[in-house]
Structures are given as structure tokens and as C-alpha cells.
Amino acid sequence: MNVSGNTILITGGASGIGLAFTERFLSRGNEVIVVGRRQEKLNEAKEKFPQLHIRVCDVSKEEDRKGLVEWVTNEFPKLNVLVNNAGVQQRVNLLNADKDWNYYQNEIAINVEGPIHLSMLLIPHLMQQKYAAILNVSSGLAIMPGVWVPIYSATKAAIHSFSTSLRHQLADTSIEVIEIFPPAVNTDLGGVGLHTFGAPLDHFADTIFQGLEANQLEIGYGGTEQRLTAPREEIAEGTKRAWEGFLRNNPDF
Numbered sequence: 001m002n003v004s005g006n007t008i009l010i011t012g013g014a015s016g017i018g019l020a021f022t023e024r025f026l027s028r029g030n031e032v033i034v035v036g037r038r039q040e041k042l043n044e045a046k047e048k049f050p051q052l053h054i055r056v057c058d059v060s061k062e063e064d065r066k067g068l069v070e071w072v073t074n075e076f077p078k079l080n081v082l083v084n085n086a087g088v089q090q091r092v093n094l095l096n097a098d099k100d101w102n103y104y105q106n107e108i109a110i111n112v113e114g115p116i117h118l119s120m121l122l123i124p125h126l127m128q129q130k131y132a133a134i135l136n137v138s139s140g141l142a143i144m145p146g147v148w149v150p151i152y153s154a155t156k157a158a159i160h161s162f163s164t165s166l167r168h169q170l171a172d173t174s175i176e177v178i179e180i181f182p183p184a185v186n187t188d189l190g191g192v193g194l195h196t197f198g199a200p201l202d203h204f205a206d207t208i209f210q211g212l213e214a215n216q217l218e219i220g221y222g223g224t225e226q227r228l229t230a231p232r233e234e235i236a237e238g239t240k241r242a243w244e245g246f247l248r249n250n251p252d253f
């Protein structure tokens with residue numbers, strides 16, 4: 001992708017992977033707008049990067065998504081890149097799933113409805129730009145599910161599928177569709193401390209930017225994108241081994 005001179009909306013851009021991308025896009029001369037649910041996190045990001053534009057938005061809510069798109073296209077008519085990065089991850093034991101459906105549905109609304117609806121709302125605007133891009137942050141778990149996060153893995157598989165269809169449908173437009181497949185990365189995903197075993201955030205983000213600069217459309221790290229072409233047996237075996245490892249480390253799950 002063209003990594004400079006854009007006007008970029010990043011969901012969940014005030015922390016974790018989104019903030020690492022924000023920092024890199026800002027240093028390459030882009031105008032960046034970030035949204036998230038927590039005003040204090042957005043304020044912290046703005047203190048660090050005063051040129052940043054911030055707005056509270058819960059991407060799980062249809063009205064918030066519509067309000068965001070109306071505001072951002074009015075305030076930033078040159079908006080030409082959408083980064084669907086906001087996401088949550090919940091461990092769910094399906095043998096003991098006794099919470100209200102609302103709790104489970106929220107993960108689907110944030111991880112699936114948010115990116116799909118925001119893409120659909122913004123396509124008409126992006127089509128008017130000379131160059132545009134939609135970046136979807138999915139996961140290595142889109143291909144090889146993490147059994148302990150079954151709904152999350154399903155949401156990421158959905159985003160992978162949607163990204164593929166979107167890329168085909170937009171093939172004759174000015175909009176590039178890029179999918180990023182993080183492995184476990186050291187962020188607060190799922191709760192503070194649950195991903196400290198993950199890859200270092202800065203090295204991960206720098207590597208993804210090398211992929212963006214090299215015009216890759218499916219970008220992994222540590223081999224996650226290679227799972228796209230891995231044989232079925234390898235995926236099945238990897239899924240089983242990871243699940244057994246999880247149970248060993250989390251006997252109370």
C-alpha cells in the first residue's frame with residue numbers, strides 16, 4: 001500500500017497493535033484518526049501524539065458506526081484508508097457457558113459486525129478517492145482455531161472470509177483490501193497479562209509495515225500467513241496440540 005500521504009481511520013487505535021500502527025502511520029506523514037470506547041485511553045494517545053484526532057465510538061453499536069462515518073467523512077473528506085483493528089477476545093468453556101447471550105454476542109458484534117458494517121458504510125466514500133485501502137486485522141486463529149477462544153476464532157475466520165470476498169468485489173475499484181494475520185502479540189488483548197508470552201509489539205508492527213511497503217495483501221508474522229496454504233492435517237494437528245497445551249497450562253479452565 002501507499003504508506004504515506006493518507007488520511008486514515010483506525011478503530012482501536014489508542015492501544016496495543018492499533019497504537020503501534022498509529023505511531024508508524026504518523027511518522028510516515030499520514031493524518032490519523034483513532035476511535036475506541038475509553039475516552040481516557042484516547043486522551044493518553046493524544047498526549048503522546050498531539051497531531052492525532054480522537055473520537056469515542058463503540059464499533060459494536062450500529063448508531064455509533066453510522067455517527068462515526070457521518071462525522072469522519074464531513075471532518076476529513078480526504079479519508080482514504082480504514083483500518084478495522086478493534087477487537088476483543090474472550091475465553092469460553094462451552095461446557096459451562098452460563099452468562100447472558102449478550103456477553104457472547106458482544107464479541108461477535110465488535111469483531112465481525114463492526115468491521116463489516118464500517119467497510120460497507122465507507123465503500124462509497126473510499127471509491128471517490130484516487131487511492132484507498134481497507135485493512136482488516138484478523139488473526140492466525142482465523143485459520144487454526146484457538147479452542148479456548150471458540151467464538152473469537154470464529155469471528156476471525158469470518159473476517160478472513162469477508163476480506164477475501166471484499167477484495168474480489170473491489171478488484172476494479174481504487175480500494176485495496178489488505179488482511180493482517182497477527183500471531184500472539186504482547187498486548188492487553190483478552191485482559192492485562194494474558195498475552196505477555198506473545199511476540200514483541202514493536203518488532204511485529206515493524207515487520208507488518210515492511211509487508212505493507214512491499215504491497216503485500218495478506219501479511220503475517222512468524223509464519224501465520226503460511227497457514228493459509230498449510231495442509232488440512234497440519235492445521236488439525238496444530239489445533240489439537242495447542243488445545244492440549246492450553247489445558248495443561250490452565251487445568252481450571
Ligand SMILES: NC(=O)c1ccc[n+]([C@@H]2O[C@H](COP(=O)([O-])OP(=O)(O)OC[C@H]3O[C@@H](n4cnc5c(N)ncnc54)[C@H](OP(=O)(O)O)[C@@H]3O)[C@@H](O)[C@H]2O)c1
Binds near residue numbers: 037
Ligand atoms: N494481541 C494478539 O495476540 C492478537 C493476535 C491476533 C489478532 N489480534 C487482533 O489485533 C487487534 C488489536 O488487538 P490488540 O492485541 O491490540 O488488543 P488490545 O490491546 O486489547 O486493543 C484492542 C483495541 O480495540 C479497542 N476496542 C475494543 N472493543 C471496541 C469497541 N467495541 N469499539 C471500539 N474500539 C474497541 C480497544 O479500546 P477500548 O477498550 O477503549 O474500546 C483497544 O484500543 C484485534 O482485532 C485482535 O483481535 C491480536
